[in-house]
Amino acid sequence: xxxxxxxxxxxxxxxxxxxxxxxxxxxxxxxxxxxxxxxxxxxxxxxxxxxxxxxxxxxxxxxxxxxxxxxxxxxxxxxxxxxxxxxxxxxxxxxxxxxxxxxxxxxxxxxxxxxxxxxxxxxxxxxxxxxxxxxxxxxxxxxxxxxxxxxxxxxxxxxxxxxxxxxxxxxxxxxxxxxxxxxxxxxxxxxxxxxxxxxxxxxxxxxxxxxxxxxxxxxxxx
Ligand code: PMT
Numbered sequence: 001x002x003x004x005x006x007x008x009x010x011x012x013x014x015x016x017x018x019x020x021x022x023x024x025x026x027x028x029x030x031x032x033x034x035x036x037x038x039x040x041x042x043x044x045x046x047x048x049x050x051x052x053x054x055x056x057x058x059x060x061x062x063x064x065x066x067x068x069x070x071x072x073x074x075x076x077x078x079x080x081x082x083x084x085x086x087x088x089x090x091x092x093x094x095x096x097x098x099x100x101x102x103x104x105x106x107x108x109x110x111x112x113x114x115x116x117x118x119x120x121x122x123x124x125x126x127x128x129x130x131x132x133x134x135x136x137x138x139x140x141x142x143x144x145x146x147x148x149x150x151x152x153x154x155x156x157x158x159x160x161x162x163x164x165x166x167x168x169x170x171x172x173x174x175x176x177x178x179x180x181x182x183x184x185x186x187x188x189x190x191x192x193x194x195x196x197x198x199x200x201x202x203x204x205x206x207x208x209x210x211x212x213x214x215x216x217x218x219x220x221x222x
Contacts, residue, residue, distance in 0.1 A: 005216065007048035012085050012092040013041050014128060016059020018075045020102035022120060023111045031180040032097035034059025035204050036145075036171075040093055041067050043208035052089070054081045056096055075099055075125040086132050091215065093143045094129040097180075101125060133164035138221045141166045143211070147180075149173045153188070160190055166218045167191050169211060177201035189214040 015037020019027040038060040041053045045064035053062065054070045056078065061069065070081045075098045086092065101122035111118075129144050136142055144165040146156035149172070156170040170188045171178045178186040178201065185207045189197040191214075199210050 002046050003048070005047040005212065006044055006091075009044075009049045009090045010052070010088055011041075011044045011049045012052050012054065012082060012089040013037055013044070014054045014056075014078060014082060014094050014096035014098070015041070016056030017097050018078055018099045018125075019057050019073045020075065020099045020125070021073075021106045022103050023107035023109065025110050028099055028101075028103065028122075029057075030097045030099065032056065032059065033181050034061075035181070035183065036185060036207070037093075037095035038062040039204040039208035040095060040211060043205070043212050044091075047212060049091075052085050054078055054085070054096070075102065075128070079126045079128045079131065082128055083132060086135070089140065091141045091143065092132065093211075095145055096128075097147065098128060099125055100127075127163070129163045129165070136164055141215065141218055143215060144168045146170045147173065153190075156188070156190055160192065167214055169214075175201075187211070191218065193219075 016034035017029045017032040019029045021027050041051050041062040042064050045051045045067050051067040053067050057073045072078045072081055102125050104121040104123045142165050144163055146159050146168055148155050152172045156168050160168040168190050171185055173179050175186050177184045184201050185204050186201045187199050187207055
């Protein structure tokens with residue numbers, strides 16, 4: 001199953017959840033397991049690419065020993081690592097489920113249980129894919145994901161444009177066998193020219209191969 005399709009290419013992949021601290025013992029996060037990102041990282045490594053994986057806390061590690069792993073916790077840390085790597089990369093795949101908001105203040109001591117309600121003020125996090133999209137150069141390919149629960153195709157196409165992706169991979173929470181945690185996924189790939197490729201429900205390893213095939217179809221920009 002090894003091939004030479006991406007020899008000489010440097011690939012950045014973000015994967016897994018971010019954790020946004022509330023206090024020293026608590027955080028806000030999501031259900032991402034890192035399985036999708038790990039499968040993509042291995043698929044690229046098996047195709048000869050130099051793979052750099054920025055990995056959220058607790059996310060699944062890939063199998064290939066050649067992959068460089070950069071462990072992070074928060075969205076800010078994921079952004080810092082990713083932006084340091086970005087300039088040298090040929091392909092970036094944003095598979096991480098990044099928290100859109102983080103606690104405004106991180107309590108330095110464990111928050112005490114007092115009163116019937118409590119409120120945590122949140123502030124918007126940096127959008128990693130959007131920020132790096134603004135400094136993307138013509139030879140660089142940016143591949144995004146869209147995890148949606150309604151109006152899936154509309155939102156995916158909106159993100160494709162807004163974040164300057166060359167291709168976006170839609171996975172829907174309404175689709176059985178797709179999304180977080182599972183060993184399988186079902187995806188639709190959307191390209192800038194409006195064309196699309198749809199997969200069946202397949203193991204994430206197979207989905208990763210379909211994604212790499214999709215990336216090979218992206219027209220070269222001059
Ligand atoms: O990890 P698994 O359990 O295997 O599950 C895989 C997955 C469902 C997490 C994965 O396939 C997936 O869809 N990842 C993206 C999840 C997501 O946060 O999607 P979004 O629609 O909110 O974000 C759109 C794109 O912008 C994504 O490429 C995301 O990585 C990126 N983004 C979003 C917010 C942010 N602050 N920074 C970002 O870079």
